[in-house]
Amino acid sequence: MDVLQMCRPFHIPMSVPYLLRHARKHAFNGGRSACIAGLAHTASNSELHSLQHARKRQGQRRDKAHFRMAAANSTGETSGKVFFFDIDNCLYPKSTGIYREMGRKIHAYFKRLGFPDEEATELHHRYYRTYGLALRGLVKHHDVDPMAYDREVDQALPLEQFLKPDPELRTMLETMQGVKKWAFTNAYEVHAGRVLKALGIEDQFAGLTFCDYATPNFPCKPEEVYYEQVMQAAGVTDPSKCYLVDDAAANIDMAKKLGWTAVHVADDVSAEPKHGDFQISHIHELQEVLPEFWPDGNVN
Ligand SMILES: [Mg+2]
Helix, strand or coil, X not given: CEECCCCCCCCECCCHHHHHHHXXXXXXXXXXXXXXXXXXXXXCHHHHHHHHHHHHHHHHHHHHCEEECXXXXXXXXXXXXXXXXXXXXXXXXXXXXXXXXXHHHHHHHHHHCCXXXXXXXXXXXXXXXXXXXXXXXXXXXXXXXXXXXXHHCCCCCCHHHHCCCCHHHHHHHHCCCCCEEEEECCCCHHXXXXXXXXXXXXXXXXXXXXXXXXCCCCCCCCCHHHHHHHHHHHCCCCHHHEEEEECCHHHHHHHHHCCCEEEEECCCCCCCCCCCCEEXXXXXXXXXHCHHHCCCCCCC
């Protein structure tokens, strides 16, 4: 995969001492980083060197969260439309058992931090509701190392026991027309790649945007800044050209707030309130609600 070049437009004025300390320590803080260039003229030579070094590292880390896939299938992208695909519990159903197994591993992780059962469950759910990702709460409130968490939770999942290639999904993606397909996940790169490979669709996306656990305070869905980043990475500026399919209602709600078209893979499609423009119970039904992307007809 080639690294996709991108730059971040978000700037918050900060004092030079804070900026230096912050830039050295964190290099990148997930979308709320300081405008280093705008303040550099007040710094000494050594400070400037530190700033330049931090900015270089910052750029390297920014790029890491977005990759172009080497062999992306990209039929008819002339419309400028981009379809963003969530991965976990979206490209495969919760019934595979991964959702339950991941929940068990997260719970065990909380317990290893010293929380009793009940508190572990409460915190896990509260952090997921509050931040969109339990790990964000662990990092924010318990100074957990996200990379260690990833090794002990996501990377420890025996994915191949739960997932197998999905030829129906692959055909659906292969025959999709007039849109760029882009994977957009709250997982780290390693897990995302393993899932796509296990499903046999790793070559079907023009790019992948993942949560870069290696950077402090990395953004994730449903934070608005993460959606802005993925739009920039995928090369789209018009929200009306953006589409999202995702199983998390909060992620769907943010997409709608931004003016995207959103498809909710819901546990119960008849449940109220509804989220997004369309509700489906399985990713295979995507063609039924947005047939415009399959002008030759339903392929499955
Ligand atoms: Mg999901």
